[in-house]
Amino acid sequence: MLPKSKDKDFLFETILSLKNLDNCYALFEDLCTIKEVEAMAGRLQAAQMLIDGKTYEQVIQATNISSATLSRVSKCVHYGAGGYQEFLSKTNEK
Helix, strand or coil: CCCCCHHHHHHHHHHHCCCCHHHHHHHHHHHCCHHHHHHHHHHHHHHHHHHCCCCHHHHHHHHCCCHHHHHHHHHHHHHCCCHHHHHHHHHHHC
């Protein structure tokens, strides 16, 4: 489990305050490198594909993430805190 702290609370509260995609792009452009944002986006896409029943081979081909990263995403999807399922189900409802 990710340990809680005031610094992380501040980060997550800032993210929660974003009002639209433009705000999100602006914050993440300043906060992260392009590679970090692309890596997070790839993990989310991989998680969605795993939830949808895609194979490891299909996910790797579509996302270009490493098998080690995919293994970690899969472990989180199946045994993690439930963040992927909750976030992705809410995103898919839109």
